[in-house]
Amino acid sequence: MTADSLQPQITVLDAGGQYCHLIARRVRELGVFSEVRASETPADELTGRKGIIISGGPSSVSAPDSPTVDPAIFALGAGVLGICYGQQLMAHLLHGTVRKGAKGEYGAAVLNIHDSSGVLAGLSPRENVWMSHFDQVEKLPAGFTTIASTSTCEVAAIADPARRFYGVQFHPEVVHTAKGMEVLSNFLFPICGCEKDWDPRGRIASLEREIQAAAAGRNIFFFVSGGVDSSVAYRLCLRALGKDRVHGAYVDTGLMREGETEFVREALGVEVVDARQEFLDALSGATDPESKRHIIGEQFVAVQERVLQSGHYLDGEWILGQGTIYPDTIESGGTAKADLIKTHHNRVAGIQKLIDENRIIEPLTSFYKDEVREVGAALGLPDELLHRHPFPGPGLAIRLLCAAEAAPIVKMGSGRLVPVRSVGVQGDERTYRAVLALDKVIWNDSLLEQATHLINRHATINRVVALCGTHHSMETMQVAPGRLDRVRLERLRRADAIVRRLSHESGFDGSVWQFPVVVIPCGAGDRPDSVVLRPVHSVDGMTAQSVLMEDGLRDRITAQLLAVPGIAAVFYDLTHKPPGTIEWE
Numbered sequence: 001m002t003a004d005s006l007q008p009q010i011t012v013l014d015a016g017g018q019y020c021h022l023i024a025r026r027v028r029e030l031g032v033f034s035e036v037r038a039s040e041t042p043a044d045e046l047t048g049r050k051g052i053i054i055s056g057g058p059s060s061v062s063a064p065d066s067p068t069v070d071p072a073i074f075a076l077g078a079g080v081l082g083i084c085y086g087q088q089l090m091a092h093l094l095h096g097t098v099r100k101g102a103k104g105e106y107g108a109a110v111l112n113i114h115d116s117s118g119v120l121a122g123l124s125p126r127e128n129v130w131m132s133h134f135d136q137v138e139k140l141p142a143g144f145t146t147i148a149s150t151s152t153c154e155v156a157a158i159a160d161p162a163r164r165f166y167g168v169q170f171h172p173e174v175v176h177t178a179k180g181m182e183v184l185s186n187f188l189f190p191i192c193g194c195e196k197d198w199d200p201r202g203r204i205a206s207l208e209r210e211i212q213a214a215a216a217g218r219n220i221f222f223f224v225s226g227g228v229d230s231s232v233a234y235r236l237c238l239r240a241l242g243k244d245r246v247h248g249a250y251v252d253t254g255l256m257r258e259g260e261t262e263f264v265r266e267a268l269g270v271e272v273v274d275a276r277q278e279f280l281d282a283l284s285g286a287t288d289p290e291s292k293r294h295i296i297g298e299q300f301v302a303v304q305e306r307v308l309q310s311g312h313y314l315d316g317e318w319i320l321g322q323g324t325i326y327p328d329t330i331e332s333g334g335t336a337k338a339d340l341i342k343t344h345h346n347r348v349a350g351i352q353k354l355i356d357e358n359r360i361i362e363p364l365t366s367f368y369k370d371e372v373r374e375v376g377a378a379l380g381l382p383d384e385l386l387h388r389h390p391f392p393g394p395g396l397a398i399r400l401l402c403a404a405e406a407a408p409i410v411k412m413g414s415g416r417l418v419p420v421r422s423v424g425v426q427g428d429e430r431t432y433r434a435v436l437a438l439d440k441v442i443w444n445d446s447l448l449e450q451a452t453h454l455i456n457r458h459a460t461i462n463r464v465v466a467l468c469g470t471h472h473s474m475e476t477m478q479v480a481p482g483r484l485d486r487v488r489l490e491r492l493r494r495a496d497a498i499v500r501r502l503s504h505e506s507g508f509d510g511s512v513w514q515f516p517v518v519v520i521p522c523g524a525g526d527r528p529d530s531v532v533l534r535p536v537h538s539v540d541g542m543t544a545q546s547v548l549m550e551d552g553l554r555d556r557i558t559a560q561l562l563a564v565p566g567i568a569a570v571f572y573d574l575t576h577k578p579p580g581t582i583e584w585e
């Protein structure tokens, strides 16, 4: 389902840049409905657009198979803005030339503006911008002039005002370009003549009408996870059709955080399906990540299938609601995980049947995550639900590490090799390797660099952690067999709740993107496990940076965790992604 009659005024053509969704989001923040399309979208599918933006991308225009655009877009009469690779591609297609730069220009740069008109209207003669390129435009196409330069890039912005074609080598969409929003606003309003037509909250009434029309008298069934997207989609449908016609089910796998099930039940009023025992039984023999994931996937399928059958949701009068959002619908965009999650759901035969019969309703497919949150807030969903960190579908199971057999911890260089294997990602491959623990560290940012260096040097490891506090010296600790059982799961749940509370009270949780708490089977005596803290910065989970916290908070968290029965030590993960993944699995 798309936003009903609303037509995009701006199309961002995706030339493979990581920033294309960011450009579309910025345009929407300026109040103009925009979409992302594949770069080679035929021009006749873009008639009626007021403006077209060609995004950046990693290629060289001269490289074989580099992304291009349909040259007929330049004859549509719409304004065109090329950004970074987009500027080079526009110059190339309009018969200018592009050459390899003498050196790359990455990061902050000063833009010297020769002509502050067009997209640069209202800017000062010198502005701070963000650059990320190697190639640059050499000879301008006929009709263009250079309107700005930097010290390493002569052609940093170009204009052909008569045709309303503009190019910028810098990235106006990133926050590091101080006047980036002014540049985009200049393009949208005076140059393209866009009108403000986009406000996610203002879409609620028309979304309700669309839901009513698409449901066509049938009822809607949802599996909600407690995540933002499915919760907001569910609440929208509830509002559109009323509670008699919308049913939500939440599967309690027993792998959720403390208080989560009660919270979801109260915040959303959904039916809770108690499957705790069957998940635990199924997982009792599993130790390696792949089999845990596989078992969880299978159990989800079995439970969902049962719910669908027993509630008669496969009957003709029901359709399935889903919380799919805009980036999930675009092949080139979104995250790889979105695909994974989709495959996982598709495996449920009942759901596949509903999809095949087109009995599916996805009210949020034209929204970005931030916009979904705005809609959710307008629907009265609690902040706690709307601003939570991402939480993986398999839940705590991928944060509770298991071991099939005992193994010693041995000295390795300046630390100790802990033979608990966790997942990592190096190059395009997933790795499954041991951890190096540093037991005497000075807490400062150089630790993170040291960790990267150590992982590059030792092929046996993919992670480095630092010891925060312990009951036992590391010499007396060992890795012992540990399974996914009730006792260990409770231990992790408690540790996670402590960390969540302290990081929330201190405000630290607001400064990180996600903060997994992991339990590993490493300890001594009646304290067989240790906790690893894994706070990270990220934009979309595809890459991430480990983040240190201030000493006082780390000490408080450590002290409280060491008071939990069964916990021997607390470690801090110093590994970026790559080479470590966010989750340990």
Ligand code: XMP
Pocket: 337, 341, 390, 391, 392, 393, 394, 514, 541, 542, 577, 580, 581, 582, 583, 584
């Ligand atoms: P990794 O561990 O691959 O995780 O660095 C990247 C992001 O994806 C989340 N994640 C998942 N989310 N189902 C989900 O909904 C999953 O199976 C899953 N596995 C990992 C992880 O929490 C992180 O945000």
